[in-house]
Amino acid sequence: MTADPPGEPLPADPVEGAGKTAEPAPVRRRAWALDTSPLRNPGYRRLFWGLTATMIGQQMTLVAVPFQVYALTRDSLLVGVTSVVALVPLVVFGLLGGAIADAMDRRRLMLVTGVGSAVTSGLLALQALLPGGGNLWLLWLLTAAVSGLTAVNQPARSAVIPALVGIEGVPAANALAMTVRQAGVIVGPLLAGVLIGAGDLFLAYAVDAVTLAFAAYVVVGLPPLPPGGRTGPLRLGAALHGVGEGFAFLRTQPVLLMTFVVDVVAMLFAWPQAVFPELAEGRYAESANSLGWLYAGISIGALLMGLTSGWVSRVDRQGAVVLAAIVVWGVAIIGFGLAPNLWLAVACLAVAGAGDMVSAVLRSSMLQTAAPDEMRGRMQGVFLVVVAGGPRLGDLRAGAVASAAGVSAAMVSGGVVVVVAMGVVALAVPSFLHFRASRALR
Known part of the structure; x- marks a missing residue:
C-alpha cells in the first residue's frame, strides 16, 4: 500500500460524544442488516438526526427552485442555467470549505454555516411570497448562497466522523448517512410535489428552513472538534494555501487520488439522467409515470443496498470492492441502455444505484481513514466537488x-468504457486494487 499511514484518531474527549466513545459492537449481529452501531455514540447520533431532517428539506428545495x-x-x-448558478459556488466553496475545516474548530464551522443555511432558506420562502410569484435574480442569488454554505458545511460534517466514532466505525457511519440520504432523495421530492401541486411553494421552502435550523441546533450539543486537536488563525490567504496543500498531498497519495478518478470515470461516461426525458417521451411513452420511475430507479437501488449494507462496513479489501462495484454500475448502465421496457430499465438503474452506493461508502471511508486528520476536511471538499461535478459532466x-x-x-x-477503465486502474495502480482497511488502521 502506498498511502501514508493515517493520522491518529483524536484522543477521547471528556465531553460526551467525542473520541472513540462508542460502546463496542455486539459480537453477534445479522450479517446483512444495516449496521446501526454508530448510533450508540451520542455525538454521531446528533449528526445523524440532523442529516435525516436536512436531507428531506434540501431535496424539497431542489425540486422547488x-x-x-x-x-x-x-x-x-x-432552468439549466440555475444548475450552473448552484454548481459554481459548490465547487469554489467546496474546496475552500475543506481547507477552512482543517484550520478551525469544525463544530463552530458547522454551527455558523448551518445557521446561515437556515436563514437563507427562510429568505427563499419569503421571496416566494413576492408579487408575481418571486424574483428570478433574487432566487438565483439565494440559491447560490445556499449552495456555498452547504459546500462549506459538508466537508466539516464528514471530517468529524472518525473523531466521533473511531476509525473502525467509519464505514458503518458512512453507510448510515448515505442510506438516509437516499431515503431523502425519494421522500423529499414526493413531499415537494404534493405541496407545489397544492400551490404552496412557500411551505416547501419553509420546511427546508426548519430542518436546517434543527440540524444547526443538534450541533450545539457536540464537544469542540478541532482538526488534529489544534486550530490556527483563519485567513483567506491561508485557506487558499490550504487548498494548494491539499492537492499537493493528493498527488503523493495514489490510493486517495484514485478514489476520485474512478468516480469521475463512472459519472462522466455512464451517468444516465440526461436521457430520461427522451426515453419517457419515446421508448417508454406508454408506461405510466415513466419519467418519475426513471428518476427514482438509482435511488431505490441505493436505498435497498443501504438497508442491507451490514457486510459493507466489514469489507477489508476496500479498493478491490470499489472497482467491482463500479464494474457493476457500468454493466447495469449497459443493460439500461438496451432495456426494451420500463420495468427492466428501472431494475437496471436500481442495480446501478446499489453498486454506486457500495462504491460511495467505501471511497468515503478510504478517504477518512487513509488521510491524516489535518487533511480530512480538504479531502472531503474535493470529494464533494467530484460528487457534484461528475454527474453534470x-x-x-x-x-x-x-x-x-x-x-x-x-x-x-x-x-463499456467504465468497465474497461476499471480493469486499467486495477493493472496500472495495484496499490488501489490491494488497499486494505486493516492496514490503514495501523
Whole structure:
C-alpha cells in the first residue's frame, strides 16, 4: 500500500460524544442488516438526526427552485442555467470549505454555516411570497448562497466522523448517512410535489428552513472538534494555501487520488439522467409515470443496498470492492441502455444505484481513514466537488452522444468504457486494487 499511514484518531474527549466513545459492537449481529452501531455514540447520533431532517428539506428545495424558475420564465434554458448558478459556488466553496475545516474548530464551522443555511432558506420562502410569484435574480442569488454554505458545511460534517466514532466505525457511519440520504432523495421530492401541486411553494421552502435550523441546533450539543486537536488563525490567504496543500498531498497519495478518478470515470461516461426525458417521451411513452420511475430507479437501488449494507462496513479489501462495484454500475448502465421496457430499465438503474452506493461508502471511508486528520476536511471538499461535478459532466456527454447516435449508443458505449477503465486502474495502480482497511488502521 502506498498511502501514508493515517493520522491518529483524536484522543477521547471528556465531553460526551467525542473520541472513540462508542460502546463496542455486539459480537453477534445479522450479517446483512444495516449496521446501526454508530448510533450508540451520542455525538454521531446528533449528526445523524440532523442529516435525516436536512436531507428531506434540501431535496424539497431542489425540486422547488427549478419549478419556480420555470414558473417565472417559461424557459427550460434558464432552468439549466440555475444548475450552473448552484454548481459554481459548490465547487469554489467546496474546496475552500475543506481547507477552512482543517484550520478551525469544525463544530463552530458547522454551527455558523448551518445557521446561515437556515436563514437563507427562510429568505427563499419569503421571496416566494413576492408579487408575481418571486424574483428570478433574487432566487438565483439565494440559491447560490445556499449552495456555498452547504459546500462549506459538508466537508466539516464528514471530517468529524472518525473523531466521533473511531476509525473502525467509519464505514458503518458512512453507510448510515448515505442510506438516509437516499431515503431523502425519494421522500423529499414526493413531499415537494404534493405541496407545489397544492400551490404552496412557500411551505416547501419553509420546511427546508426548519430542518436546517434543527440540524444547526443538534450541533450545539457536540464537544469542540478541532482538526488534529489544534486550530490556527483563519485567513483567506491561508485557506487558499490550504487548498494548494491539499492537492499537493493528493498527488503523493495514489490510493486517495484514485478514489476520485474512478468516480469521475463512472459519472462522466455512464451517468444516465440526461436521457430520461427522451426515453419517457419515446421508448417508454406508454408506461405510466415513466419519467418519475426513471428518476427514482438509482435511488431505490441505493436505498435497498443501504438497508442491507451490514457486510459493507466489514469489507477489508476496500479498493478491490470499489472497482467491482463500479464494474457493476457500468454493466447495469449497459443493460439500461438496451432495456426494451420500463420495468427492466428501472431494475437496471436500481442495480446501478446499489453498486454506486457500495462504491460511495467505501471511497468515503478510504478517504477518512487513509488521510491524516489535518487533511480530512480538504479531502472531503474535493470529494464533494467530484460528487457534484461528475454527474453534470456526465449529463453533457450523454446528451451529446444520444443526440448524435441515440440513447442506446450513449449508454452502452459509456458502460463499456467504465468497465474497461476499471480493469486499467486495477493493472496500472495495484496499490488501489490491494488497499486494505486493516492496514490503514495501523
